[in-house]
Amino acid sequence: MEIIYNWMDWLLPFEWAEFTFMKHALLxxxxxxxxxxxxxxxxxxxxxxxxxxxxxxxxxxxxxxGVLMGVDNYLLSMLGFSLLFALLMSGVMxxxxxxxxxxxxxxxxxxxxxxxxxxxxxxxxxxYSGYLVGDILTVGTEEILLLAGxxxxxxxxxxxxxxxxxxxxxxxxLAASKGISVRLTEKLFVVIVAVLVTISIKWVGILIINSLxxxxxxxxxxxxxxxxxxxxxxxGISMISGVTGLIxxxxxxxxxxxxIVLTAAAFFxxxxxxxxxxxx
Amino acid sequence: xxxxxxxSSKPAGFRSVHLPAFKTMLSFILSLCLLLSGCGVREKxxxxxxxxxxxxxxxxxxxNLTQGVPGVQVENMAGQQAGCLHDYQLQSKxxxxxxxxxxxVINGAGMESFLEDVKQQLPSLxxxxxxxxxxxxxxxxxxxxEESEHGEEQGSHEGHEHGEVNxxxxxxxxxxxxxxxxxxxxxxxxxxxHGEQYRKxxxxxxxxxxxxxxxxxxxxxxxEDKRIITFHEAFPYFAQEFGLEIVKVxxxxxxxxxxxxxxxxxxxEIRETGVKAVFAEPQYPESAANIVAEESGAGMYFLDPxxxxxESPDAYLNAMRKNMEVLKTALAG
Numbered sequence: 325m326e327i328i329y330n331w332m333d334w335l336l337p338f339e340w341a342e343f344t345f346m347k348h349a350l351l352x353x354x355x356x357x358x359x360x361x362x363x364x365x366x367x368x369x370x371x372x373x374x375x376x377x378x379x380x381x382x383x384x385x386x387x388x389x390g391v392l393m394g395v396d397n398y399l400l401s402m403l404g405f406s407l408l409f410a411l412l413m414s415g416v417m418x419x420x421x422x423x424x425x426x427x428x429x430x431x432x433x434x435x436x437x438x439x440x441x442x443x444x445x446x447x448x449x450x451x452y453s454g455y456l457v458g459d460i461l462t463v464g465t466e467e468i469l470l471l472a473g474x475x476x477x478x479x480x481x482x483x484x485x486x487x488x489x490x491x492x493x494x495x496x497x498l499a500a501s502k503g504i505s506v507r508l509t510e511k512l513f514v515v516i517v518a519v520l521v522t523i524s525i526k527w528v529g530i531l532i533i534n535s536l537x538x539x540x541x542x543x544x545x546x547x548x549x550x551x552x553x554x555x556x557x558x559x560g561i562s563m564i565s566g567v568t569g570l571i572x573x574x575x576x577x578x579x580x581x582x583x584i585v586l587t588a589a590a591f592f593x594x595x596x597x598x599x600x601x602x603x604x
Numbered sequence: 605x606x607x608x609x610x611x612s613s614k615p616a617g618f619r620s621v622h623l624p625a626f627k628t629m630l631s632f633i634l635s636l637c638l639l640l641s642g643c644g645v646r647e648k649x650x651x652x653x654x655x656x657x658x659x660x661x662x663x664x665x666x667x668n669l670t671q672g673v674p675g676v677q678v679e680n681m682a683g684q685q686a687g688c689l690h691d692y693q694l695q696s697k698x699x700x701x702x703x704x705x706x707x708x709v710i711n712g713a714g715m716e717s718f719l720e721d722v723k724q725q726l727p728s729l730x731x732x733x734x735x736x737x738x739x740x741x742x743x744x745x746x747x748x749x750e751e752s753e754h755g756e757e758q759g760s761h762e763g764h765e766h767g768e769v770n771x772x773x774x775x776x777x778x779x780x781x782x783x784x785x786x787x788x789x790x791x792x793x794x795x796x797x798h799g800e801q802y803r804k805x806x807x808x809x810x811x812x813x814x815x816x817x818x819x820x821x822x823x824x825x826x827x828e829d830k831r832i833i834t835f836h837e838a839f840p841y842f843a844q845e846f847g848l849e850i851v852k853v854x855x856x857x858x859x860x861x862x863x864x865x866x867x868x869x870x871x872x873e874i875r876e877t878g879v880k881a882v883f884a885e886p887q888y889p890e891s892a893a894n895i896v897a898e899e900s901g902a903g904m905y906f907l908d909p910x911x912x913x914x915e916s917p918d919a920y921l922n923a924m925r926k927n928m929e930v931l932k933t934a935l936a937g
Contacts, residue, residue: 343868345895444693454889459861462891570864577865 325465340574345461349580352463353566355471356524357536359478361562363520364541365555366513370493374425375413376517377534378432382409383525384439387455392442403522409435410518414510458529458581460570474523478516489513490551529581539588540565546595561591653795656681656705658716659689660911661774662734665787666709667917668809673801679705687887687911688772688838694718699725707732707794709787713740715771732790734783740769741840775909776841777817777924781810809917816921820846820928827935831879833870833902835893838885838909848931851879854896862892874900881934883907905934 332347340346367376386402395401413431417424443452491499492509500506517537525533544557569584576583652675657663663680670676681698682689702708702722710716712733722729773779788806792799824830830848832839835855843850854870855862862870874882874896881903884893890904897904907930910923 340864340868343871344899345867346864349864444695454861457861459891461861461864461867462895574864574868577863579861579863 340571346570346574348463348465348468349460349570350567351468352460352471352527353570353584354563355468355475356527357540357562357566358559359471359475359520359524360536361540361544361559362478362482362555363517364537364539364562365544365558366489366493367517367537368541368545369490370513372517373534373538374428374432375514376521376537378413378428378435379406379410379518379521380525380530380533381432381439382406382435383522383530384452384455385409385435385442386439386522387452388439388442391452398526399523402525403519406518406522407515410514411511414514418507418510455526456529456531457579458525458527458532460527460580463527470523474519478520481512481516485509485512527581532581532585535585536562536588539585539592543588543592543595546592546599561588561595565591652677653798654679654704654706655791656701656708658682658708658710659686659692660684660913661780661920662709662711662787663915664910664913664917664920665734665780665784665809667915669784669788669791669802669805671805671917673798673805676795676798684915685912688909689715689717692716692718694721702726702729705729707791709734709790711735711771711773711783713738713769713771713773730794732787732794734786734790735771735773735779736786738773738779738782740773741844743768743770743837770837770840772838772909773841774920775839776845777813777820778845779841780920781813781817784810784813812921816924817845820924823928823932824848827932829880829935831877832931832935833874833879833882833896834907835882835884835888836909838911839883839907842907842909842927846931851877854882854892867892867895870896871900874902881905883930883934885909887912903934905930907931 328351329344329347332341332350341350367373383402383406386405387398389405390398390401393401409431413427416431417427488499488504488509489512491502492504492506492513496506499509521533521537528536540562541554541558543561544554548554548557565587566584569587570580572578572587573580573583654677655666655670656679657666659682660680663678663684666678670678679701681701682692686692699722703726707730708722709732710719712735716722719731723731774783784806788802791802795802824846830846831851832843832848833852833854834850835853837853839848839850842848852870852873854866873879879902882893882897882900883905884890884907886906886908890906893904896902907927908923910920913919913923916922
């Protein structure tokens with residue numbers, strides 16, 4: 325880590341980079357945003373943006389369970405619960421009994437309500453409200469390493485499985501006819517989203533985590549003309565809004581997560597306008 | 605439980621078609637009886653005097669005042685782990701609890717933000733405000749520039765809290781003594797039968813508190829550097845009593861995380877002024893305090909505002925002794 329700090333001191337002779345917590349936050353942003361950009365493309369393609377939103381909400385129940393069991397680190401209880409929740413939700417969706425948006429709505433509100441009930445049974449909900457808006461400034465070294473590990477893993481999965489996942493998302497029947505196990509691929513993607521949402525929720529916040537997943541990809545979709553460009557734009561927009569938002573939040577004294585999302589939203593509207601102009 | 609009993613006590617040959625439905629009915633009725641009788645038992649205890657305290661510090665005082673007094677029940681509304689009541693939301697069980705109370709003991713000074721609701725719902729509930737008559741401190745403005753900037757940015761008064769008084773009275777031992785006095789007076793008025801015992805208990809407890817205060821003055825008065833940085837607005841009364849100087853409060857609103865700018869300003873201030881210690885509170889996550897301490901070179905310690913803890917009459921005394929030890933190590937040489 326020392327080497328990275330020294331590099332950063334040399335590369336970033338700015339006021340904000342003088343503090344280690346800002347260096348940590350920047351590193352975390354540089355690791356998390358490409359993840360969101362990458363996974364977001366598939367979320368947007370497969371029309372799953374509310375699915376990931378529900379996963380974010382379920383994290384609150386995960387935190388509550390962790391609190392009730394007296395675990396200090398809520399990561400494990402959150403991860404366990406959101407994996408269970410995600411698989412259950414996609415299982416119920418696969419049953420085809422009601423439409424996907426209804427099922428997601430049901431699960432999303434259940435996850436949130438269960439979390440509120442469990443947490444407030446302990447007396448004060450206020451203590452955990454930090455999870456609603458997130459706090460990227462408290463990222464530690466170990467967590468950065470964890471993020472780096474997840475980034476490597478997701479990139480690997482992407483390289484290996486992109487075609488399969490893409491085809492499954494586009495046309496499940498065609499995918500099945502090509503010998504792809506549709507169900508397994510879907511579940512795998514669900515697991516990826518669940519893991520990503522869970523490990524980053526503490527820093528991004530339950531309320532806005534989904535925007536980070538959806539906005540860069542949606543903005544990229546406005547202007548991209550090929551699959552490759554779509555990915556490059558999405559990751560690029562995600563990273564640029566992450567870094568810009570973080571630095572802006574330092575000078576403006578605002579919450580980092582919210583500022584990052586607003587920057588990404590600005591990207592969406594600019595690209596939207598650009599796409600409209602090009603069309604007309 | 606009940607269903608089991610019925611089923612196992614019936615002879616095996618007794619089965620008929622209607623029996624299952626009958627059994628469910630019976631078990632339902634039996635359990636209903638059990639529930640109702642449970643309520644009945646509780647109501648029979650009417651002759652006892654029921655004190656409900658709003659939160660932990662009041663609860664500890666109540667435990668001391670009622671020690672050894674027969675027929676007095678003390679219950680803590682918010683629970684031992686709720687901490688400060690800043691954003692406490694009343695639950696239906698709290699209202700039930702209050703409905704059965706003979707006296708509701710609160711801190712006052714704005715700590716119980718839900719007080720108006722309670723008054724409206726239960727107009728006949730006697731409420732004892734223990735902070736009555738204690739000179740209150742206004743929420744102090746520790747960094748004027750920041751405040752004016754906030755005003756410009758947001759146009760309006762973002763938090764009305766800034767003009768309000770600070771409710772953390774009990775953290776000062778002298779004020780806690782006054783609160784115990786108010787408490788015992790009010791309690792004697794509400795339950796005169798046990799008045800003599802309450803007064804005696806109050807005397808004993810106040811004596812303990814006075815000894816502690818003496819002890820803490822001896823330990824802390826000699827310290828040269830008394831500048832501290834705290835995390836929340838819980839310690840102005842405490843600081844006033846022991847001559848500590850709170851240089852900065854990192855986080856005014858206990859629920860929010862400090863922004864990067866606030867953290868950076870605090871770190872710079874510590875570097876410039878050489879303040880030795882940053883104090884977090886055991887009730888809140890310490891990650892932000894950790895950051896400040898690590899980057900500024902100050903030490904990080906815990907000061908306990910005694911808002912959570914065990915159910916022991918000596919909990920306040922013990923927590924304060926611990927605070928004294930922490931301050932001694934943190935500010936020494």
